[in-house]
Amino acid sequence: MKIGYLQFNPDFGKTDKNREQIQNKLENIKADIVVLPELPVSGYFFSTKKEAEILAEPIPGPTTNMLQKISLKTGTYFVSGILEKSNGNLYNSAVLISPEGPISTYRKTHLFYKEKEFFQPGNDYFIVDIKGVKIGMLVCFDHLFPEAARTLALMGAQIICHPSNLVLPEIAQQTTRVRALENRVFWIMANRYGSETKKGKTNTYTGKSQIIAPNGKIIHQSSAEGDELYITEIDPEDALKKNITELNNVFEDRRTDIYIN
Ligand code: ACM
Numbered sequence: 001m002k003i004g005y006l007q008f009n010p011d012f013g014k015t016d017k018n019r020e021q022i023q024n025k026l027e028n029i030k031a032d033i034v035v036l037p038e039l040p041v042s043g044y045f046f047s048t049k050k051e052a053e054i055l056a057e058p059i060p061g062p063t064t065n066m067l068q069k070i071s072l073k074t075g076t077y078f079v080s081g082i083l084e085k086s087n088g089n090l091y092n093s094a095v096l097i098s099p100e101g102p103i104s105t106y107r108k109t110h111l112f113y114k115e116k117e118f119f120q121p122g123n124d125y126f127i128v129d130i131k132g133v134k135i136g137m138l139v140c141f142d143h144l145f146p147e148a149a150r151t152l153a154l155m156g157a158q159i160i161c162h163p164s165n166l167v168l169p170e171i172a173q174q175t176t177r178v179r180a181l182e183n184r185v186f187w188i189m190a191n192r193y194g195s196e197t198k199k200g201k202t203n204t205y206t207g208k209s210q211i212i213a214p215n216g217k218i219i220h221q222s223s224a225e226g227d228e229l230y231i232t233e234i235d236p237e238d239a240l241k242k243n244i245t246e247l248n249n250v251f252e253d254r255r256t257d258i259y260i261n
Pocket residue numbers: 038111112139140141142164165166167
């Protein structure tokens with residue numbers, strides 16, 4: 001199976017321009033699953049909820065329509081961050097797009113910093129079967145909560161797709177390696193780079209998107225800056241092997257009888 005990500009630098013609020021850039025980068029892609037960053041069409045650093053509301057979109061909507069067109073042409077499935085508007089609420093979501101359109105939406109469950117003023121959190125985890133492989137979705141800050149990835153892995157996820165706009169340097173680049181290793185899953189972290197300034201404050205995004213193997217090794221890591229579309233071939237069956245030694249299995253050895261919930 002060919003998996004990958006697009007690292008790039010959206011221009012805040014320029015939704016048409018960002019969609020066009022994404023389309024230009026992806027339209028001739030040859031892959032099975034490609035992950036895009038968090039909020040790659042709207043940008044991230046909202047000053048007010050009103051500003052976020054103006055940039056939000058429904059699912060299906062312009063972004064999923066654009067990605068569906070590419071999916072129809074190429075057969076590639078996409079997991080993209082999206083600023084989702086639904087029933088008057090805003091969600092920081094990851095949407096899974098197939099040739100038939102959007103098939104599943106995960107709403108970020110752990111909201112970071114001022115996101116709490118703009119978004120409602122999601123309330124569930126689930127996995128989706130793509131071409132016989134089970135994938136789970138998380139968004140950015142969710143990486144810091146081991147329970148989130150563990151829940152997806154226990155549900156059977158083989159690949160965790162992780163759109164991100166990371167601002168704390170070198171943290172998720174480490175945690176996602178550990179999450180992949182402790183759960184024996186593949187991890188695709190698609191991060192953005194660049195910066196956004198609002199009212200004298202600057203968010204700098206850390207790039208270094210990466211794909212991690214179930215043994216915790218970095219298959220590939222991008223630079224801190226710069227666009228990159230990276231695709232690699234993996235064997236998803238590797239994520240079904242949960243033994244660390246012949247006598248140790250990362251799921252079966254858990255001591256749920258003594259852990260605190
Ligand atoms: C983040 O969750 N975007 C830092």
